[in-house]
Amino acid sequence: MASRKGGRKPASKRKVASTTKRKAAATKKPATRKAARRKAPSGPQVLVVNMMPKALSREHNQDSEPTIAVNPANPLEIVGTSFTPDPMGGALAPIYVSRDGGNTWSLNSIVPSHARSPSGTFDISVAFGSAGGRLYGGILRDSSENFETLRSADPTAATAMQVLQSRADNDQPFAHAITKAGKDSVYIGNNDFQAQPRTATVDVYVDAAKGTPAPKKVRIEVRNTAGQDGPQVRPVAHADGTAYAAFYGWRSQTGSFPGNTLVVTSDVVVVRDDHGGSGAQAFQDLKDPGDGLAGRLVAHGVKIPFSSSGTAATGQQRLGGTLAIAVDPRPGHSGTVWLAWADQQPRSMMSIHVRRSDDRGATWSAADLLTVPNAINAALAVNNAGVVGLLYQQLLGSGATSRWSTHFRSSANGASWSDLVLANTSATSPAKLFDPYLGDYDHLVAVGADFYGIFSASNQPAAANFPSGVKYQRNADFTSGRLLALDNSTPVAVSIDPFFFKVTGIR
């Protein structure tokens, strides 16, 4: 296993540093086989791992748009997903599985798919119940393109995931699960075109563990739209029964999607349900003070470029907005909820905004707690100390030297933010095979005090690309900067891989 520590600094400075002080520069050192976990005497530790197994050293697929699930009952068991086809072209797509807390990964093909699928699924998102070890997922299946809800009692086994429901005309299913009183509540945000023109939907399962339960399809958009809502519908739930969801309410549009010029004027909407989404009027407990309708308009009339294809100016990544929501998991803190969204701003293709509500979504911080220009793929999570973590990918520079810089930031209060650069990789190489280049989302979760995340980036093996260190499973030579095949000598083309990371020690 090739490991690499990059960016060595004095130990006292290797903890998560403030934005202004941090420099991501790394010095070249020979590849070592030491663990890549960064340790500071009193600060957080970070582990970054390229998830592609050694057996697939010759692989050069575009493994973008990743999600992650950590089994809260056994945090050593972690599942990752991305646009990864079965390496042999079989009819089941793989998930990435770790049994040792993310240090090593293997692929286990258990997701219903189609033989010779080039990407495994057309969208996939996974979540563990908080007890019982069951894994749930939402996919757009190859080749029907149907939205399917999946369940596995043991994702490390060879058994294919069970399909709980399947329906057409849908987009971007996004899963969240929580176990209450022995029942797995599963929420899958989705953009359901069968509900046009109010398409933002959350499929709610109040007891998903048993049998083949049918979801309650909760239409969370109540206002007029431009024909539909945005594809990002993000649910989150607290153990006390409070559930939230965030979505872009599309109100009007200009330009052309096929022409790559579409800009959508949207509201950023948060809905809440105080009984886990189980009632007849689900997700209508939070009203906007402006129009009195369900769904708080946290931002009104923001502009979202919704492009059909990434370009050089956008680091090969297509744009379409980004949305993340997280609730403080501590008992008595379900009223504290964090929200991140992105919109188009002057001189910034997309700017991420982070805000917080301390009163169950009724009022929100008047101004951004954090604003990140030229950034995509926001993901949020809150740990058991009430610290919020934010993952995003920021485009730096332009032209041939442009870079995707992947950050993990955290804050206990929203006022001061730590900043950890996980990756700083070329935005021009490898060339895009398809859209999306990095993914329409990445993912972050918290279990206990620890943050676990996943992102996709260029797998060019260079110490400077991974300022927080990195561990590769696939054969790689950090001295020559080359990926190598199983024989450890044949060069392999650079591609997009999923990277796991874990940040511990944040209080």
Add this chain to the structure above:
Amino acid sequence: MPSAEELAKDAKFVFQGTVKKLRASNVEGAAANLRTAIVHVDHLIRAVETLADYAGRDITVRLEHESTLRAGQSYVFYANGWIFAETIAVQCVKCDEATPASAAALSQHPDDAPRSLGEHEAIVQAEKADLIVSGRVSLVRLTQPELRARNLLDRGQTNEPISEHAPMWREAVIAIDAVHKGQHAGDEVVVRFPASRDVRWHKAPKFEAGQEGVFLLHKFVPAAATRGMPAEPGAGEYTAMHESDVQPLTRLAAITLAARASENR
């Protein structure tokens, strides 16, 4: 339930291997039991390019049923993927005792397993195709339904969903040199194809004017469950959605043989 023969035909990892140890595994997560064995890969017959360097390595094979293999014996294994870690574990759908003749008969290109797999899949696609022609793409254009849909979309007058997975249908006109399977009147055929580079469609062949080849065409069957999009191909219109549906003229002989065989069944 497909037969073992049918499963073997679809197998993506076909190799000749020697059983080294029964009831054993060398892959974490693939528990050793009565159905598993460690097998030395002597020779790859069909394999994807990513796994083209497994000859000479030990892998784990899981059989459909309790093993009747014998240690030291050589077999042809028809397998699909299972676990990929430090090395690989595969699920075997069929295995036959290997003889030099049986292994040689399966290898179109003995030193190029990915090429053998590619040709095998082209033949499978040829068997499925409704119409096979050789010729040249004379024109690529937007379809009239797609043009109408775009115009409405641009004016905000459509309820057609805007999705990053939209196919963006176009049509290619192929000037036919010869028909190799099926029947077609006229010297041109129109093929609908998705121009989108989205993950949903990027592997579907993208036709370009002047392109020559063998075209394996399939009549479009709308999914019963969907609402149907305005610009979607109609039932019976020709499409070519699989990456093997456009083949170089050098494969014409093999495709023609497969096509004739499938027509005579």
